[in-house]
Amino acid sequence: MNQSVPRSTWTSHWAFILVTIGSAxxxxxxxxFSYLAGANGGSAFVLVYLCFVALIGLPLLMAEIxxxxxxxxxxxxxxLKTAExxxxxxxxxxxxxxxxxxxxxxxxxxxxxxxxxxDYLCQAVMGVQVDTPEKAAQGFSNxxxxxxxxxxxxxxxxxxxxxxxxxxxxxxxxxxxxxxxxLLFLILLxxxxxxxxxxxxxxxxxxxxxxxxxxxxxxVVLAAMGHAFFSLSLGMGAIMAYGSYLDRETSIGSTSLWVxxxxxxIGLLSGMxxxxxxxxxxxxxxxxxxxxxxxxxxxxxxxxxxxxxxxxFFLFVLFAAWTSSISLMEPFVSWLTERCGMRRARAAWxxxxxxxLLGLAVCLSSSSVAGFKVFGYDLLDGLDQLTNRIMMPLxxxxxxVYVGWMLGRPIVADEAGLKGRAFSLxxxxxxxxxxIGITLVFLGLLIGLDKSIA
Ligand code: PHE
Numbered sequence: 001m002n003q004s005v006p007r008s009t010w011t012s013h014w015a016f017i018l019v020t021i022g023s024a025x026x027x028x029x030x031x032x033f034s035y036l037a038g039a040n041g042g043s044a045f046v047l048v049y050l051c052f053v054a055l056i057g058l059p060l061l062m063a064e065i066x067x068x069x070x071x072x073x074x075x076x077x078x079x080l081k082t083a084e085x086x087x088x089x090x091x092x093x094x095x096x097x098x099x100x101x102x103x104x105x106x107x108x109x110x111x112x113x114x115x116x117x118x119d120y121l122c123q124a125v126m127g128v129q130v131d132t133p134e135k136a137a138q139g140f141s142n143x144x145x146x147x148x149x150x151x152x153x154x155x156x157x158x159x160x161x162x163x164x165x166x167x168x169x170x171x172x173x174x175x176x177x178x179x180x181x182x183l184l185f186l187i188l189l190x191x192x193x194x195x196x197x198x199x200x201x202x203x204x205x206x207x208x209x210x211x212x213x214x215x216x217x218x219x220v221v222l223a224a225m226g227h228a229f230f231s232l233s234l235g236m237g238a239i240m241a242y243g244s245y246l247d248r249e250t251s252i253g254s255t256s257l258w259v260x261x262x263x264x265x266i267g268l269l270s271g272m273x274x275x276x277x278x279x280x281x282x283x284x285x286x287x288x289x290x291x292x293x294x295x296x297x298x299x300x301x302x303x304x305x306x307x308x309x310x311x312x313f314f315l316f317v318l319f320a321a322w323t324s325s326i327s328l329m330e331p332f333v334s335w336l337t338e339r340c341g342m343r344r345a346r347a348a349w350x351x352x353x354x355x356x357l358l359g360l361a362v363c364l365s366s367s368s369v370a371g372f373k374v375f376g377y378d379l380l381d382g383l384d385q386l387t388n389r390i391m392m393p394l395x396x397x398x399x400x401v402y403v404g405w406m407l408g409r410p411i412v413a414d415e416a417g418l419k420g421r422a423f424s425l426x427x428x429x430x431x432x433x434x435x436i437g438i439t440l441v442f443l444g445l446l447i448g449l450d451k452s453i454a
Contacts, residue, residue: 007072008169013250015174021262022177023238026324027113028231029267030317031292034274036223038285041215042207045224052228053264056437059430060234060396062256062416063403068243070415074334075099075237078244086407095398099237100331102391106236107328108358109380114321115153119143120293121314129301136294150363158356161325165333166348169245173326180319187316188269191309195273198303199280204272207285218444225441226388232263235395237331253418397438404431
């Protein structure tokens with residue numbers, strides 16, 4: 001292990017909360033949440049998702065932060081060090097590898113989707129109008145079918161991501177989050193208020209929260225569970241990497257509660273704004289991955305101050321994506337700097353190259369002109385499914401087993417800093433509920449129960 005690089009620490013526990021919220025809140029909460037909820041019966045999906053966030057997400061988030069902080073290193077070395085301390089096999093470090101590499105696989109398509117958002121932001125700034133549903137659909141497929149255009153924006157987004165990561169943990173990641181997250185929250189509040197004013201908020205609330213038992217199918221349950229992982233950045237080393245820069249005095253329990261609460265509030269508020277506008281302008285919520293790129297520009301073209309709000313909206317999504325993409329890159333970059341003694345900037349640019357190339361392949365694969373398929377999937381869909389359906393649940397399961405059963409109660413209790421009943425409650429949920437829950441999701445995903453969510 002190269003010890004010459006001193007480890008950074010977040011400047012305060014609020015900084016840690018902010019960057020972790022920054023990682024959690026991303027395309028998942030806005031792009032994915034709205035189209036998944038739209039395609040999966042609204043409230044059934046939303047309410048089940050909330051249960052899984054509380055029952056599986058929160059305990060796992062705490063477990064990941066705990067490993068990172070105890071191991072004080074990148075995900076691979078944090079796993080190695082904690083395994084060594086607790087007398088477990090060094091093979092557990094594989095979990096760190098799955099996380100760091102899985103995060104890069106996510107980054108490759110995440111950056112392409114963030115690139116679509118950047119393209120729409122540009123159109124919004126230029127005042128492009130889409131006045132009919134046909135034009136909206138055409139606009140989206142024109143973009144996807146042009147790999148030069150999607151490749152260009154993907155490149156821009158990757159450069160932005162590398163730029164922040166290369167500047168370092170505090171100077172880059174913390175500063176970027178301190179600037180973008182408050183702005184993001186402010187824009188979201190504006191959008192939600194305006195959405196309520198010009199859209200149809202009662203219908204949005206009804207769609208999202210009126211529980212309809214008949215909509216609760218196994219597919220919806222499984223989609224909601226998978227989304228709980230994705231939206232909280234679980235199982236991919238990102239939270240472990242961020243946790244490794246956390247000082248020992250900060251309480252893992254209360255910081256995690258803040259992160260989960262903010263993630264849920266931001267997700268629900270953006271869902272309310274999006275659906276209020278979607279319904280307010282008579283559009284369908286179930287149009288799939290293009291929902292925010294088709295329905296919303298149409299709504300913006302018809303509403304008062306539409307151009308201003310469309311610029312704000314796409315800026316909001318872009319900020320959210322950017323603060324998440326840096327956390328997808330950090331696990332591998334911190335491994336390169338700590339394990340191979342590379343300089344941060346070089347490590348970040350070096351990591352970017354393969355991810356960028358894979359992203360270019362995603363752009364080609366998504367276009368109907370150059371489109372190619374891998375095992376019947378287009379690459380974006382394939383990578384999304386591989387990471388969401390297989391890597392995240394498996395890795396989450398392994399983390400629950402590792403912290404719940406392998407590390408040993410004394411180490412876990414010492415590091416978690418929770419007292420009495422709170423500790424027992426969390427520890428038991430982690431030992432029993434989380435592994436059983438994830439096993440059920442995983443089995444369900446394997447046997448294809450969630451075909452409905454495609
Ligand atoms: N949580 C992010 C989102 O909702 C995605 C992400 C997944 C980020 C895994 C880091 C690790 O968009």
